[in-house]
Amino acid sequence: MIRLENISKQNGNQILFIEASATLQKGEKVGLVGPNGAGKTTLFRMITGEEEPDEGRVSVDRGVTIGYFNQDVGEMTGRSAVAEVMNGAGPVSEVAAELRELEAAMADPDQADNMDAIIERYGEVQGRFEELGGYALEGRAREVLAGLSFSEAMVDGDVGALSGGWKMRVALARILLMRPDAMLLDEPSNHLDIESLIWLEEFLKGYEGALLMTSHDREFMNRIVSKVVEIDGGTLTSYSGDYEFYEQQRALNEKQQQAQFERQQAMLAKEIKFIERFKARASHAAQVQSRVKKLEKIDKIEPPRRRQSIAFEFQPAPRSGDDVVSLKDVHKAYGDRSIYEGLTFQVRRKERWCVMGINGAGKSTLLKLVAGTAEPDKGTVVQGGSVKMGYFAQHAMDLLDGDRSIFETLEDAFPQAGQGSLRTLAGCFGFSGDDIEKKCRFLSGGEKARLVMAKMLYDPPNFLVLDEPTNHLDLATKEMLIAALSQYEGSMLFVSHDRRFLAALSNRVLELTPDGIHQYGGGYTEYVARTGHEAPGLHS
Known part of the structure; x- marks a missing residue:
């Protein structure tokens, strides 16, 4: 459905991807993980076409609709929250906007002379709105907003009066209502209270499209994803399983890589010692040469890249009263x-x-x-x-x-x-x-x-x-x-x-x-x- 093929990408001096590949299949729910600054948001932007890879290609199957939620929600004002959400729901939102204009015109005494034409047009637009499931759409939009903890007053009030965190929920609701073939969600769990978080969890579990998301909420990620793609050191590595499985597998891979690295280092040290010891002796020249050649051909095993995680230790706090x-x-x-x-x-x-x-x-x-x-x-x-x-x-x-x-x-x-x-x-x-x-x-x-x-x-x-x-x-x-x-x-x-x-x-x-x-x-x-x-x- 969505394929990243041998992509390379550099931002300024920072190399984000080197010949990295990954796929998002129909119906897959994938967690995207990696340290801050590893390139998670850049990856989303390449899938949506907002950015191009320097090399390689990103291909999306024809006709696949993509909904992308990120933390940058843009300007929202002048409409109710429910209208703002419906406005992002594709063609039906344009029809809904025309319906509202015609309703205003029907109530305008200055338009009395054009009333027949307005009423006729209203009938046509209303028919199209019904065809597109418009009336059900408003109900669904209200349901999504209620799930994200909006009160009725907030649903119908001006979206411009809401705080940044609530506007973010409106932007998220817009994508959820759209139900695209693929959802890209960058930190959807930020700014949500626990009730909204659990509602969103259930919603995403029932969503039939493909999902690629980042989240700093481990529990949330664990309950939704069945595959994890990790960005680390410019590569994309896929793990089949939830977040917990990914963590265990990653630790195991690191342990194995460390053991292989140490074994190879011991073998190299032995070879180098032999070469150093006998390089001056003519009687061993052929053996020394053959070992030098052997060393040159060996694929060097890298030690695992250690994530910098430093433990913080408390100074003992003074004792309080009971x-x-x-x-x-x-x-x-x-x-x-x-x-x-x-x-x-x-x-x-x-x-x-x-x-x-x-x-x-x-x-x-x-x-x-x-x-x-x-x-x-x-x-x-x-x-x-x-x-x-x-x-x-x-x-x-x-x-x-x-x-x-x-x-x-x-x-x-x-x-x-x-x-x-x-x-x-x-x-x-x-x-x-x-x-x-x-x-x-x-x-x-x-x-x-x-x-x-x-x-x-x-x-x-x-x-x-x-x-x-x-x-x-x-x-x-x-x-x-x-x-x-x-x-x-x-x-x-x-x-x-x-x-x-x-x-x-x-x-x-x-x-x-x-x-x-x-x-x-x-x-x-x-x-x-x-x-x-x-x-x-x-x-x-």
């Missing part, structure tokens, strides 16, 4: 909207609470109340003795000084620390070499999140309050963070839509629902087993 934070009879409202009416909740030492609840249930509000960036309207929030809090929120990334480099930002925060230990810290969070001289204003969302996290964890608090800490983080950084936080001795209160993060780190669950607030002993895995659902908005 009561970390207590909320008593807390009331909180925004305007007419009441979020909490009499919330009583306590975090004790070493507890790791994950907070579950649908959009608008008050998850971030709870974290703000605990962190002291919001005040309760009534009731008390009391921090315990010797508590040193670290609060990670999305807005923390906006507080970085754009004129300071990554390294200067860390130096400002820790003037007593040595250069070596700050460089190690930066390396753990994915900033190596010249990266650390980058000014904060040029950092991506993911880089900013990593820098804020590094600042917070270097001199660790004993109570971490984290609001979506894994947003923007790639798989490798996420794994590093999970491994580091597993060793962390302090207490935690956090919100995350990443199920692997939730399962690995929580030992308590606070569930916010319209029927009330429920507390569960045991972590996220036990919560799923006890309630039968993965998130509060998905009662089965």
Whole structure:
């Protein structure tokens, strides 16, 4: 269906692909993986024809429709969300636009003289709209938007009033409604809450076309794909199986390659030793010559390319008292909207609470109340003795000084620390070499999140309050963070839509629902087993 044949591609000085090949067959669901900057987005752009390979060719079977979702959603304004979604659904969207114009003309008194012609044309266009399944299309568009957690008011409201994250969902809905023969999805799981994520998972499982996607959500990828294509060092390698299988297979391949490399190195060392020893002796000249020739012909085995993954180790956090934070009879409202009416909740030492609840249930509000960036309207929030809090929120990334480099930002925060230990810290969070001289204003969302996290964890608090800490983080950084936080001795209160993060780190669950607030002993895995659902908005 889609074939990449011996493609080579260079961006500036960076070589992305060298004679790389891969295929996407009808109905296949493929995960595209590789380190940041390896060329995943370039690959998508070559398939859609937005970029050309320098050598080789990309071929798409005739008549194959492609839907491409990426993070750059462009301008959206002046239409409702549902109209914007339908607008991307191919020919039917043009017919729908003409229908709307004719409806406006029929209601316009200035057009009274042309009314017969307008009504006649309206009949024709309406017939065509029905033929194309237009009326069913609006229902489907609303269904997709509801699946992505849009409220009715948002569905019919001006798309221009939505935040960037919600506009991204509109762009995603457009591709899903289109149901093309092949979908290319670049990070569709970013900006989604857990309910939308699980809905999208089910949608993609039922989608009959071919799918090629990237995602930083390991669980999401694992449940959808049955093949993985890895970009590494300019080559494309295909693995049949889910993400978990790919990881195991890759580790096995690396181990085998390392063993072959070591065996060959030992054999080469032996040969070289023989040549060095006897090269001056005339009696061994023929043997030496034959061995030199043999060495020249040998195909050298490369050692496996090691992915740079540095483990981050916590300094021990100072011990807090047993009561970390207590909320008593807390009331909180925004305007007419009441979020909490009499919330009583306590975090004790070493507890790791994950907070579950649908959009608008008050998850971030709870974290703000605990962190002291919001005040309760009534009731008390009391921090315990010797508590040193670290609060990670999305807005923390906006507080970085754009004129300071990554390294200067860390130096400002820790003037007593040595250069070596700050460089190690930066390396753990994915900033190596010249990266650390980058000014904060040029950092991506993911880089900013990593820098804020590094600042917070270097001199660790004993109570971490984290609001979506894994947003923007790639798989490798996420794994590093999970491994580091597993060793962390302090207490935690956090919100995350990443199920692997939730399962690995929580030992308590606070569930916010319209029927009330429920507390569960045991972590996220036990919560799923006890309630039968993965998130509060998905009662089965």
